Every structure is written in structure tokens, then in C-alpha cells.
Amino acid sequence: MEPPHLDGELLKDEASRQAAAVDFGNLVHNVPIGVLRPGSTADVGRILRWMGDEGKQVTPQGERHSVYGRSQVDGGVVVDMSGRKDVHSVERDRIVVDAGAKWSDVLDAALQEGLTPPVLTEYLELSVGGTIVVGGVGGTTWRYGTQSDTVLELEVVTGDGRVITCSPDREPRLFDAMRAGLGQVGIISRATLSLTPAQDSARRYQLIYGDLDTMLADQRVLLREGRWDYLQGAAVPGEAGGWTYLVDGSKLFSGADAPDDDALLAGLSDDRAQAQIGTFPYSDYAYRFAPLEKSLRSNGHWFHPHPWLATFIGDSAAQSVLAAELDLLSMADLGTYGRVLIFPLRTRSIRSPLMRLPAEEVSFAFNLLRFPVTDSEEAANAMVKANRAIYERVRAAGGTLNPVSAFPMSTEEWRTHFGSRWDGLCTAKELYDPKHVLTPGYEVF
Numbered sequence: 001m002e003p004p005h006l007d008g009e010l011l012k013d014e015a016s017r018q019a020a021a022v023d024f025g026n027l028v029h030n031v032p033i034g035v036l037r038p039g040s041t042a043d044v045g046r047i048l049r050w051m052g053d054e055g056k057q058v059t060p061q062g063e064r065h066s067v068y069g070r071s072q073v074d075g076g077v078v079v080d081m082s083g084r085k086d087v088h089s090v091e092r093d094r095i096v097v098d099a100g101a102k103w104s105d106v107l108d109a110a111l112q113e114g115l116t117p118p119v120l121t122e123y124l125e126l127s128v129g130g131t132i133v134v135g136g137v138g139g140t141t142w143r144y145g146t147q148s149d150t151v152l153e154l155e156v157v158t159g160d161g162r163v164i165t166c167s168p169d170r171e172p173r174l175f176d177a178m179r180a181g182l183g184q185v186g187i188i189s190r191a192t193l194s195l196t197p198a199q200d201s202a203r204r205y206q207l208i209y210g211d212l213d214t215m216l217a218d219q220r221v222l223l224r225e226g227r228w229d230y231l232q233g234a235a236v237p238g239e240a241g242g243w244t245y246l247v248d249g250s251k252l253f254s255g256a257d258a259p260d261d262d263a264l265l266a267g268l269s270d271d272r273a274q275a276q277i278g279t280f281p282y283s284d285y286a287y288r289f290a291p292l293e294k295s296l297r298s299n300g301h302w303f304h305p306h307p308w309l310a311t312f313i314g315d316s317a318a319q320s321v322l323a324a325e326l327d328l329l330s331m332a333d334l335g336t337y338g339r340v341l342i343f344p345l346r347t348r349s350i351r352s353p354l355m356r357l358p359a360e361e362v363s364f365a366f367n368l369l370r371f372p373v374t375d376s377e378e379a380a381n382a383m384v385k386a387n388r389a390i391y392e393r394v395r396a397a398g399g400t401l402n403p404v405s406a407f408p409m410s411t412e413e414w415r416t417h418f419g420s421r422w423d424g425l426c427t428a429k430e431l432y433d434p435k436h437v438l439t440p441g442y443e444v445f
């Protein structure tokens with residue numbers, strides 16, 4: 001069947017199709033029959049209806065930072081949203097953007113008005129649509145929730161091609177299915193996101209610890225007291241084995257209102273002689289991942305496979321699970337630039353219904369950011385296998401998956417993952433994407 005009339009273009013050349021089969025993970029490569037560069041929101045609906053009639057599938061792509069082919073489709077059409085990135089308006093408490101905008105676009109536009117999104121991912125070159133459908137966790141998530149919790153309204157093209165605006169008060173079922181819903185029922189075309197006043201500067205604290213228990217204890221204190229604004233941390237592998245533990249966060253401030261280091265560090269048990277403490281313009285702080293990206297691109301590691309794993313562990317099991325898993329890991333499993341992110345969250349701050357966290361007051365993010373030093377497929381596949389084993393141990397200890405992870409999942413496992421929310425997601429699927437056209441890369445349906 002002939003494609004429908006389009007305002008944009010449907011690319012069918014080999015180079016465009018092959019490019020759409022590569023993501024940051026570089027582990028899975030599914031080649032589409034075409035790549036739509038939509039010229040309008042209506043184009044997205046036209047392609048979805050056309051593919052539905054043809055019995056084929058569609059997936060949107062933002063910045064292709066998925067790690068396991070989640071934004072790919074074999075024999076269907078990719079909708080490349082990266083060109084749909086206009087900033088439509090910035091008001092006192094909100095910004096309206098096309099869903100292909102990156103968080104760097106959102107931040108830059110907001111900062112011009114002295115504003116900022118309350119939650120930013122550590123890396124800002126991710127698309128708004130691509131993070132809303134997975135949640136989007138950052139250094140202020142402990143307080144404000146995920147990026148998907150800061151969404152006020154979405155314009156969505158549903159799997160059956162309708163354009164629907166949804167919010168907590170308008171089509172709430174669709175709104176809840178889109179936020180952290182892995183893009184199973186619609187493609188976000190436009191998003192209205194919360195903004196808050198931006199501070200000028202960040203006082204950054206990078207505190208070093210010799211052991212896991214002390215680091216976790218201090219992270220719990222910082223979380224409980226809400227002392228800092230950003231709160232993250234990591235275990236960094238040493239070349240000779242062993243780990244260095246890091247609590248990394250900041251207090252934001254403006255003008256001469258500099259934070260009181262003594263008060264912000266009181267009672268903490270880090271090795272203070274090794275601490276790195278400094279003041280940075282807020283924008284530089286928000287872009288703190290950029291120098292690492294530059295290094296990884298220049299030494300080629302950015303283009304290697306990235307079998308990342310992201311999970312959440314309840315506080316009660318955190319110490320034992322983390323200690324056991326770190327015992328099994330070394331620099332060889334993570335790469336010279338790799339690290340294990342470990343940081344606490346107030347579970348109740350995360351409100352998007354499809355974001356699954358352990359049923360405890362405090363949870364810890366436990367993420368393996370693997371940057372292998374080779375592009376060996378065999379080594380990468382072994383890490384994918386290891387990811388599954390780690391996830392199973394985390395799950396057995398009451399933990400949950402953050403879906404931005406590299407290993408295959410069956411429908412049955414997603415059912416278990418979504419738990420009491422599974423039926424609601426299935427109902428939304430039947431209502432908004434009855435022909436199951438959308439986003440097969442997550443293997444949910």
C-alpha cells in the first residue's frame with residue numbers, strides 16, 4: 001500500500017534506515033523499512049494509522065540514548081522526533097516544548113528567564129519525550145520525584161492516530177499511561193513542564209569514603225535532613241581492585257548568600273582531606289557530564305557497546321545487596337570510566353504510577369554505568385547476561401527495575417514488574433493502541 005500524504009518525508013534510503021538501527025547501547029540493531037521525519041503532528045497520526053492498517057509497527061526515536069534497542073523496530077517505521085524541538089513558550093512556572101527538544105534546550109530557554117526545570121538528568125542531551133516515558137531520575141529526584149512527575153500536560157498522538165491532550169484533570173488515564181509507561185500507548189508530540197526559579201550557583205561537595213557502610217549512613221543523614229539540594233553518589237572501581245566510595249551533591253544559592261560548609265557537612269564521616277569542594281555557576285553544574293562525554297567521544301569509548309543496568313533497592317536490603325554485588329564486580333566489568341551509581345531517594349517523592357519502586361520509605365538507586373574499553377561483542381553479551389543475574393538477585397531482595405537497562409524482558413516479567421499497575425496499562429493499551437502498533441523495543445506486549 002502507498003504511504004499516506006505527508007507534510008514531512010518518509011526516508012527509505014539505506015543510510016537513514018541503518019542509522020535508525022543504532023543506539024547508545026550498541027547491542028541491538030533492528031532495521032526499519034523507513035524513517036519518518038514528521039512535518040506536523042498530523043503526520044505522526046497518519047503513519048500510525050497506515051502502519052496499523054498494514055499490520056506493522058512504529059516506534060518514536062528521540063536522541064537514541066536507549067541501551068537495548070528500545071527505540072528500534074524491525075520492519076516497521078521509526079518516527080524521528082529529534083527535529084520536532086521548538087520551544088513554544090516560557091512562563092513563570094512552566095515551559096511548553098515539542099517532545100523532541102532535549103533537556104539542554106529546555107534548560108537554556110528556561111535560564112534566559114531565570115528559571116530551571118526542578119529535575120534534570122545528569123546528562124542533558126536526552127529528549128524530553130524519551131525521558132518522560134522512562135521517568136527520568138536526577139540529583140533532585142529525592143525531593144521532586146522523576147522528570148515525569150514534573151509534567152503538567154502532554155499532547156499525545158495515540159497508537160490509533162488520535163491527537164489527545166492529557167493532564168491530571170483531562171484524560172488522566174492516558175496521562176498516567178504515558179508517564180514512565182515506556183511509550184506503549186502513544187507518541188508525545190508536545191509537553192508542558194514545570195519550572196522553578198533558578199539559583200545562580202552550586203556549592204558542590206564530593207566526599208570520599210573508604211567503606212560502603214559509612215557512605216550509606218551519611219547519605220541517609222543527608223536525605224533525612226534534606227540538607228543538600230542535589231544528592232547522589234557512586235562506588236568507583238580502583239585499578240588494583242577495591243572501591244572508592246563517593247557522596248556527590250550540592251547546595252544551590254544566589255548572590256552573596258553562600259552556603260555554610262560547616263553546617264552542610266556537620267557530623268559526616270568522610271575522609272575530609274580528600275574531599276573536593278567548589279563553587280560553580282549553576283549552568284556549568286547542570287552541564288557537569290559534558291566534559292566526560294567529550295573525553296569518551298574522543299577516545300572512542302562512547303561508541304562501544306553499553307550494557308547498562310539500573311535498579312532500585314529498598315533501604316532494608318541496600319547494605320547487604322550492594323556489598324554482595326560490589327564484591328562480584330571490578331573495573332573489568334565497568335571500564336576505566338565506569339562507575340556504580342548509588343544514591344538514596346524518598347520513595348514517596350516519585351508519583352508517576354508506572355514508575356515502580358520498592359515499598360519502603362527510602363530506596364537506593366543502584367545503577368551500573370558500564371563503559372567497556374573494547375567493542376568486543378562477546379564481552380558485551382556476557383555483561384548483558386550478568387545484568388539479568390544481578391536484576392534477579394535485586395528483585396529477590398524486594399528491589400525493582402529502572403527500565404533503562406540492557407537485557408531482554410518477557411511480557412510475563414513486565415507483568416511482574418508493573419504489579420498492581422499492569423491491568424491499568426493493559427486497559428490503556430486496548431483503548432489507545434488496540435492494534436499494538438507502538439514501541440515493540442521494550443518487549444512489553
Ligand SMILES: Cc1cc2nc3c(=O)[nH]c(=O)nc-3n(C[C@H](O)[C@H](O)[C@H](O)COP(=O)(O)OP(=O)(O)OC[C@H]3O[C@@H](n4cnc5c(N)ncnc54)[C@H](O)[C@@H]3O)c2cc1C
Binds near residue numbers: 122125
Ligand atoms: C549518557 C547517558 C546518561 C543518562 N543519564 C540518565 C540520568 O541521569 N537519569 C535517567 O533517568 N536516565 C538517564 N539516561 C537514560 C535515558 O534517560 C533514557 O535512555 C531515555 O529513554 C533516553 O531518551 P532518548 O530520547 O535520548 O532516547 P531514545 O532511544 O530515542 O528513546 C528512548 C525511549 O523513548 C521512546 N520515545 C522517544 N521519544 C518519544 C516520544 N516523543 N514519545 C513517546 N516515546 C518516545 C523511544 O521509543 C524509546 O522507547 C542516560 C542515558 C545515557 C546514554
